[in-house]
Structure formats: structure tokens, C-alpha cells
Amino acid sequence: MWLSDGKVGLGPFDAALAESYWRWESDPRVRVGYGQQTPESLEERIANVAIQVKNTMHSARFTIYDLSGDVPVPVGTTTLEIDHRQRTAEFFILIGLAENRGRGIGSAATRLTLDYGFYVTNLRCIYLSVLAPNVAGVKAYEKAGFRQIGERRQSGYWAGEPCNEVLMDVVPADFPGVSAVKQLLHDSE
Numbered sequence: 001m002w003l004s005d006g007k008v009g010l011g012p013f014d015a016a017l018a019e020s021y022w023r024w025e026s027d028p029r030v031r032v033g034y035g036q037q038t039p040e041s042l043e044e045r046i047a048n049v050a051i052q053v054k055n056t057m058h059s060a061r062f063t064i065y066d067l068s069g070d071v072p073v074p075v076g077t078t079t080l081e082i083d084h085r086q087r088t089a090e091f092f093i094l095i096g097l098a099e100n101r102g103r104g105i106g107s108a109a110t111r112l113t114l115d116y117g118f119y120v121t122n123l124r125c126i127y128l129s130v131l132a133p134n135v136a137g138v139k140a141y142e143k144a145g146f147r148q149i150g151e152r153r154q155s156g157y158w159a160g161e162p163c164n165e166v167l168m169d170v171v172p173a174d175f176p177g178v179s180a181v182k183q184l185l186h187d188s189e
């Protein structure tokens with residue numbers, strides 16, 4: 001586990017979990033949330049994971065672990081797509097199974113990914129867009145420190161209906177509470 005708040009952890013994006021990633025991403029609720037309109041085959045996903053695990057220069061990818069049980073359980077992924085020239089990144093997340101959503105894992109994993117992005121990757125600004133009807137997403141991102149900066153009109157679909165996308169961003173000054181990265185550095189002094 002690279003970074004944790006005691007309940008939720010971030011670990012490596014792992015080719016051995018390719019089939020889990022594919023199962024999570026195939027859930028229609030996840031595909032609607034991501035605006036992906038066709039299913040992906042397992043073969044295609046395994047091939048893409050093989051590329052993604054070898055291309056980390058511009059993407060910080062993490063597996064989210066639920067640490068509430070006896071052993072860490074992989075439950076989702078987060079990604080920062082980095083623009084090194086501007087020191088910015090776009091944020092993506094999914095929590096794989098419906099029973100793991102609404103338990104605070106998404107907001108905690110978002111917060112840990114911002115912590116990594118600001119204090120390991122040295123980003124200045126992290127941004128995202130989320131379909132306006134995705135209330136759980138907007139709330140989870142706000143809890144982690146993102147704020148709404150506007151809406152892009154009629155630029156997405158939610159269950160067959162055109163909808164707006166909410167644009168959000170966060171800078172280090174907005175980061176709420178104690179940084180787990182800074183705490184690790186402090187503990188090793």
C-alpha cells in the first residue's frame with residue numbers, strides 16, 4: 001500500500017487485476033457515468049492494461065483498497081492524466097461494485113489521490129468533469145476538496161437524455177486536513 005488513511009488505501013495499478021478492472025468498468029452504471037457507449041471485451045481490456053502498466057510517465061494510476069476487513073480488498077481505481085508542461089492533471093475514479101459505493105470510499109480515495117498529486121507529483125491544479133446527474137460523484141469530489149467552477153452545456157448523456165457536465169478543480173490551498181504524504185515524511189524524520 002503506497003498511501004492510506006487507515007480505512008482506504010492506494011496501491012499500484014496491477015496487470016494481475018485486469019479482469020477485475022474489466023468487470024468493474026463493464027457495470028452499466030459505471031459506463032453511463034463515464035459516457036462510454038459500447039462495452040469493452042475482456043481481451044481488449046487485458047491488452048490495454050498491458051499498455052497502461054508500462055506507460056506511467058503521463059498517468060498516475062492507482063488501485064483503491066478497502067482496508068476495513070482483515071485483508072486489503074481491491075475495490076476500484078483512480079487516475080491522474082498529467083500535463084507535465086502545465087503541472088496539471090485530469091482526475092478519474094470508479095468504485096467497482098454497487099455494494100462498495102456510498103460507503104465513503106470514493107471521497108477518501110479522491111482525497112488520497114489529490115494528496116499524491118499535490119505532494120508527490122507536485123501538481124498545481126487538478127480538474128475533472130462529471131455528468132450533472134451524477135450526484136454521488138459531485139458530492140464525493142466536493143468532500144475531497146474539489147469545487148465547482150462551471151458547467152459545460154449539453155455536452156453529455158445520462159440514460160439517454162442530453163445533460164450538462166459539471167466542471168470542478170482543486171489547488172493545493174484547497175486541500176482539506178492533514179496530508180498523508182507529509183505525515184509519512186514527518187514519521188520517517
Ligand SMILES: CC(C)(COP(=O)(O)OP(=O)(O)OC[C@H]1O[C@@H](n2cnc3c(N)ncnc32)[C@H](O)[C@@H]1OP(=O)(O)O)[C@@H](O)C(=O)NCCC(=O)NCCS
Nearest residue numbers: 030033094095101102103104105106107135136137139140
Ligand atoms: C462516483 C463515485 C466514485 C463516488 O464514490 P462513492 O464511494 O460512492 O462516494 P462516497 O460514498 O464517498 O460519497 C458519495 C456522497 O454522495 C451521496 N450520494 C450517493 N448517491 C447519491 C444520490 N443518488 N443522490 C444524492 N446523494 C448521493 C452520499 O450520501 C455521499 O454523501 P454524504 O457522505 O454526505 O452522505 C462512485 O459512486 C462510482 O464509482 N460511481 C460509478 C462510476 C462513476 O460515476 N465514476 C465517476 C465518473 S466522473
